[in-house]
Amino acid sequence: MSTTLRHxxxxxxxxxxxxxxxxxxxxPARVPTVLDVPPHLRDTDDVLTVNFxxxxxxxxxxxxxxxxxxxxxxxxxxxxxxxxxxxxxxxxEQKTWWKAITYPERIDYVGYQNNELVFVLAIEKLLDIExxxxxxxxxxxxxxxxxxxxxxxxxxxxxxxxxxISMFWYCFxxxxxxxxxxxxVAGQRMHTRYFQAGGLAEDIPIGFxxxxxxxxxxxxxxxxxxxxxxxxxxxxxxxTQGVGLLxxxxxxxxxxxxxxxxxxxxxWDLRRDQPYLAYEQVDFRVPVYxxxxxxxxxxxxxxxxxxxxxxxxxxxxxxxxxEGEPWIADDRKVVLPPREELHxxxxxxxxxxxxxxxxxxxxxxxxxxxxESPRGxxxxxxxxxxxxxxxxxxxxxxxxxxxxxxxxxxxxxxxxDLIAIVGSLDAVMGDTDR
Amino acid sequence: xxxxxxxPGYVSTKEExxxxxxxxxxxxxxxxxxxxxxxxxxxxxxDVVATDYLGWAGKGVSGYIGTAxxxxxxxPMTQGLxxxxxxxxxxxxxxxxxxxxxQGAPRLRLxxxxxxxxxxxxxxxxxxAADWFEREQFDLMGIRFHGHPNxxxxxMDDDWEGHPLRKDYPIGGExxxxxxxx
Amino acid sequence: xxxxxxxxxxxLQSERLLWPTKGPSRFEEELGVEELEQALGITxxxxxxxxxQTKSMWPDTFGLACCAIEMMSIVGSRYDLARFGMExxxxxxxxxxxxxxxGRVAHKMAxxxxxxxxxxxxxxxxxxxxxxxxxxxxxNNYAILQGVDRIVxxxxxxxxxxxxxxxxxxxxxxxxxxHLAGIPPAYERKQVAT
Amino acid sequence: MLSDWLxxxxxxxxALAIPASMIYFSFALATRPRRxxxxxxxxxxxxxxxxxxxxxxxxxxxxxxxxLFIVFDIEIVxxxxxxxxxxALGWFGFVEFAFFVLILVVAYVYIWRKGALNx
Numbered sequence: 033m034s035t036t037l038r039h040x041x042x043x044x045x046x047x048x049x050x051x052x053x054x055x056x057x058x059x060p061a062r063v064p065t066v067l068d069v070p071p072h073l074r075d076t077d078d079v080l081t082v083n084f085x086x087x088x089x090x091x092x093x094x095x096x097x098x099x100x101x102x103x104x105x106x107x108x109x110x111x112x113x114x115x116x117x118x119x120x121x122x123x124x125e126q127k128t129w130w131k132a133i134t135y136p137e138r139i140d141y142v143g144y145q146n147n148e149l150v151f152v153l154a155i156e157k158l159l160d161i162e163x164x165x166x167x168x169x170x171x172x173x174x175x176x177x178x179x180x181x182x183x184x185x186x187x188x189x190x191x192x193x194x195x196x197i198s199m200f201w202y203c204f205x206x207x208x209x210x211x212x213x214x215x216x217v218a219g220q221r222m223h224t225r226y227f228q229a230g231g232l233a234e235d236i237p238i239g240f241x242x243x244x245x246x247x248x249x250x251x252x253x254x255x256x257x258x259x260x261x262x263x264x265x266x267x268x269x270x271x272t273q274g275v276g277l278l279x280x281x282x283x284x285x286x287x288x289x290x291x292x293x294x295x296x297x298x299x300w301d302l303r304r305d306q307p308y309l310a311y312e313q314v315d316f317r318v319p320v321y322x323x324x325x326x327x328x329x330x331x332x333x334x335x336x337x338x339x340x341x342x343x344x345x346x347x348x349x350x351x352x353x354x355e356g357e358p359w360i361a362d363d364r365k366v367v368l369p370p371r372e373e374l375h376x377x378x379x380x381x382x383x384x385x386x387x388x389x390x391x392x393x394x395x396x397x398x399x400x401x402x403x404e405s406p407r408g409x410x411x412x413x414x415x416x417x418x419x420x421x422x423x424x425x426x427x428x429x430x431x432x433x434x435x436x437x438x439x440x441x442x443x444x445x446x447x448x449d450l451i452a453i454v455g456s457l458d459a460v461m462g463d464t465d466r
Numbered sequence: 467x468x469x470x471x472x473x474p475g476y477v478s479t480k481e482e483x484x485x486x487x488x489x490x491x492x493x494x495x496x497x498x499x500x501x502x503x504x505x506x507x508x509x510x511x512x513d514v515v516a517t518d519y520l521g522w523a524g525k526g527v528s529g530y531i532g533t534a535x536x537x538x539x540x541x542p543m544t545q546g547l548x549x550x551x552x553x554x555x556x557x558x559x560x561x562x563x564x565x566x567x568x569q570g571a572p573r574l575r576l577x578x579x580x581x582x583x584x585x586x587x588x589x590x591x592x593x594x595a596a597d598w599f600e601r602e603q604f605d606l607m608g609i610r611f612h613g614h615p616n617x618x619x620x621x622m623d624d625d626w627e628g629h630p631l632r633k634d635y636p637i638g639g640e641x642x643x644x645x646x647x648x
Numbered sequence: 649x650x651x652x653x654x655x656x657x658x659x660l661q662s663e664r665l666l667w668p669t670k671g672p673s674r675f676e677e678e679l680g681v682e683e684l685e686q687a688l689g690i691t692x693x694x695x696x697x698x699x700x701q702t703k704s705m706w707p708d709t710f711g712l713a714c715c716a717i718e719m720m721s722i723v724g725s726r727y728d729l730a731r732f733g734m735e736x737x738x739x740x741x742x743x744x745x746x747x748x749x750x751g752r753v754a755h756k757m758a759x760x761x762x763x764x765x766x767x768x769x770x771x772x773x774x775x776x777x778x779x780x781x782x783x784x785x786x787x788n789n790y791a792i793l794q795g796v797d798r799i800v801x802x803x804x805x806x807x808x809x810x811x812x813x814x815x816x817x818x819x820x821x822x823x824x825x826x827h828l829a830g831i832p833p834a835y836e837r838k839q840v841a842t
Numbered sequence: 843m844l845s846d847w848l849x850x851x852x853x854x855x856x857a858l859a860i861p862a863s864m865i866y867f868s869f870a871l872a873t874r875p876r877r878x879x880x881x882x883x884x885x886x887x888x889x890x891x892x893x894x895x896x897x898x899x900x901x902x903x904x905x906x907x908x909x910l911f912i913v914f915d916i917e918i919v920x921x922x923x924x925x926x927x928x929x930a931l932g933w934f935g936f937v938e939f940a941f942f943v944l945i946l947v948v949a950y951v952y953i954w955r956k957g958a959l960n961x
Contacts, residue, residue: 047567063616064594080898085888086760089709089739093716094757096890103901104961114621115757116713119638119791121606122631134786141714141810157483185717204724211721222714222810284567287511287595298567306571396551399483400563400575402512411563413515417522417551428513428563436598446961462713465621465754622791623756630790638790697871740886760889766881770872 047299050322053279058440059286067439069100069108078102082447086115090193090451093461095435097454104446111438117465124425128391129155129229132422136412137223139427140463142185145171145178146405148227150412151425153308154401155229158394158416161366165310166357167231172309173244173347174217174226175403176340180251181210182406183333183340187258190330190455194271196262206254209247216240229392230367231360241352248345255338262330272327276441276453279324286440287433290408291336292457295329297322302404316343326449326456333458336406366392391420400428407431407458427466431459472505473498487561487575495578496587496613499562503592508564508574511589514599515561516607519554520633555579560586560609580609588614606631695830701745701771702824704733708744708768710761712751715778718810719750727813732820741767746823747800748816752780753793765800771833775819776802779809801834906958917946 060067073079084097091097094115100108120139124132136151137144149171156163188203211221217240218224218233226233262268278288283296293300301318303311319335321328361367368387369380386392396418402411408430415424434457441453470479470486475494480487490498502508556579564574580586588611589596600611601620608629611617619626628635691699707729711719722729729735738744741764753761765774776796779785782805784794796802803826806819827833834840884891924931924939931938953959 059594064590064597066616078899078901083887083890085890086757087710087739087764087889089737094712096888103903114619114623115754115760116752117621117754117756117791118713118752118787119630119789120787122635122637122791123787123789126637138714141717144714160483185720189720200723201725204721205726207721208724208726221812222718284510285594287593287599289510289512300567302571305569397482398487398517398561400485400513400573402565402573409512409565411513413513413561413563415517423519423522424515424517426513426515426517432598432602433595436595635790637788639784639788639792640794642788693871742886763881763891764886764889766879767884767886 048280049297049299049320052281053277053296053322053324057282057285058277058279058443059282060439064286065436065439066110067106067108067443073102073107079107081108084450091454092189092459095454095459095461095464097438097450099447099450101447104448106442106445106447106450109439109442109450111435113432113435113461113464115465116461118462120427120466121425124422126421128420129394129422130387130391132425133227133229134223134225136427137225138462139466140405140407140410140429140431140460141222142460143178143182143406143410144223145174145227146403146410147427148225149175149309150401150403150405150410150427151414152227152229153403154399154412154414155394157399157401158397158414159229159366161230161361161363163231163361164358166236166351166354166359168310169347169351169354170217170232170236170359171227172311172314173344173351174214174224175309176343176347177210177213177247179340179406180337180344181207183337184210186333186406186455186458187330190452190458191262191268193451193455194268196265196268199258199261202254202258202261206251209251213240213244213247216243228360228367230363231358235359236351241348244344244348248341248348251341252338255334255341259334269327271449271452272330272456273323273325275326275445275449276456277324278437278441282440283324283437286437288408288437289430289433290404290406291329291332292408292434292437294319295321295332296324302402302409306402308401308403314343314346316340326452329456329458393418393420394422402428405430407434407460407463410463427463429463429466431457431461431463432466434459435464470506473501485573485575487577489555489577489579492578492580492584492586495560495562495576496589496592498576499564499589499592502564502574502576506566506574507568508566508572510565510567511562511593511595511599512565512573513561513563514589514596514603515563516603516609516631517559517561518607518631518633519557519559522554523551556581558582558607558609560603562589582608583610585610585612587612588617590614605629608632695828698827698830702827704736705745705773705820705824706736706738706743707734707746707748708741708764709737709739710747710749710764712749712753712757713780715750715781715810718813719748719777719816722813722816727817729817729820732824734820741765742769744768745771746773746775746820748775748777749781749796749800749802750777750810752778752785752787753796753799754791755793758793758799761796762799770835771827772835773803773823773827773833774800775804775806775816775823777806777816777819778811779807782807785809801838801840803834903961910953910958914946914950917943 062068069079080101082099082101084091084099086094086096096112096115098110098112099106120135124135127135133148133151136147140147184203184207188200191199214224215221217236218226278292278296280297283293283298288296297320299318299320302308304318316339319332319339321331364380364383366387369384373380374384394416396416398413398415400411400413402409409428410430411428413426413428414422417423437457438454442450445453470476470488473488473490474497475491477489477491480489558580560578560580562576564576566572578586586609588600590600597616598620600614601617603609604611604617605619605621606629618624622630721727723735723737747765747768749761776782780787780792781796784792786809788794793799804819804823806815808815884893885895920942924935928935
């Protein structure tokens, strides 16, 4: 890795770029996720407690922040989550592996392809099944498109909250193009359920590559439009620079990953440092900024969108050359046999029947797979007892860790900056509450 | 992989699917985590997961049917051999997934085994990120983390009884009615 | 009329409401409104009020889960809810007429949802967007309310998961049609204390 | 004499009639239940409101910001009559008002340097 390896004390060996944003640590001492009202203000009734409640336009879902205000200044903050707790893990334990694949998309419903990918990779790791190359590259293409989609939703909504309302319409114009691609390849805009344990559910339809090529060609120009619209906008810079500071030490101590971590000066991206799928055969740059504020998180996500377009272009080039290749493994115990084979071979009929009724079986064991989702490291811990149903599934949610940093980032800020900070952490409540 | 035997409270190591699982005694969890962070450089706590093994490997929980060497489409008679999964040391397992931010991204799973009601030392002093992770496991699985600054329910309502993710907790919801007549 | 909770009890044979073209809408034919009123172009005050109410029904941003992302996309330029005068998504229930429950309702979120519904002013409507809001969807477990009509009277249920923006638009158009045709909002039909 | 006040009277009547009709129709055509449920009385606090907010003290900086706004807002109100009569007053009006604006600019620079504008 090109970055200098900073040896600050024995415990701090990690790739840090640039010097620290603030010295020491700003994580609240008593409880790391709760900002306590300073003692001199505690008993006076100058402090106004406000519910930044579950139904608030700017909390990106049902997050509730109990904010103590001294005038406009935020002096106390504690986040309350759980308003969207859906009991995914309990439900997935009741379903067979085949049916359980439908659930993970709804966890982080903005980066849904990545969620489905992490669960499918975990099953394949337990099965140690060999996935054909065409499926790997298609998964990578769809996950990168989903990353652009997720960053567009972030940019649209957080700019909307800071007053740049027209950004919402620009970003959702591009988002519609991406959803058209998902619909073309998988039949539905969101929650496509296109990945199977062993490859893809169906082959790629004929007209997909010209459309994908067209999107990949004119997306960079749209990205430049956003930059010209926002990057020299005085109000946007005033509202985002120097707001919500998070140093690299605090980011690592709070378990931050993804754009929040890279904006705090830690050069870490799972796609490059722990490559999965075929990321080592694709060249892309990992943007790292050292400001650690709302502006740098926005900058990291903008550059990541440009990088994702580059990766998507390389995927489309590569996939166009793999025309007739198999798109799913051919291990009959796990993968449904093709339809025409059912009329002739008895074994295929039996396998088909066993897979559809009882579900394929995954060898006993526990496994933890982590990928780079748009919000950070999205991990999936799966325990199997060898039966047709998962014994325990647990998703490591990057938004869950991101919201732990609200107390650290929102020290001595104004109530208006709090909206920018919560927007920049880009937490999706489904991912947080699972 | 580097040798973990000098870790306080070390019990055993397991290498599986390319992942290292170090089982640690319940009483020394915090020292083991501090050791892993300081000496072995695992500076990020990714996740704390509790798993309930009630009814594991019991009758009717069908293990993997197949030969020891693996699946073979054409090898007849690979049915019948119901390989029951190995018996677990205790009912609950709490796994700490750690990551070292350096070349090769080494990962480690520190695992402790405990019965219902046994407290585990909280690792919030070692990694502040553990605050919500442990609260969630207390809320959903009922694992008591000793020394946690603010151990309360996180995801469920404050007056909720029971810990939903336990195996003996019913799934809840409603029986599906397929016709209004039912 | 024993218990006027179903549309059929209002004398409507067809659940399928058609967008009113030039002539009286399918409803009025069935309800037997004479043509005189139509011919002379006169109308009742109540109809005029109802017409006005459907022309700018402001929805409340009640985005819960994945359906909220699709609800956001109908404000986008391709599906554009502004054509029905509804693009102003109010965040306070005092100024909202329509509560689109988009997403799965956890038990912890049920009380705030009910309080927001109570704080909305009459006439108010509720659209249960998506399978999770209509019936708990695929989450038949301890955490999710099995259908939002357990706590609030719902006017329009929209299937799919998540519903396409077109599906949500059709739900909204049908709500307008039903209101234009004189069907009272759900809290009146189901006699629910508002 | 009285007749040239007639347009003013008609204008006044309209000014009264419009808000009065709004208020009347909002009650006459309203489809609102008679009794006010508890939820209508308590404030909207994103859905988790416990009850009436207890009266709380506001910090003085709000008051300061309000006063500064009034000072610089009234300045615009004086601009209107000047704009109407500017042609008649000619250069005299322009210089007179430039002096008036200058005083306020001095005041503005003073409070800006004193830091009363940032919170």
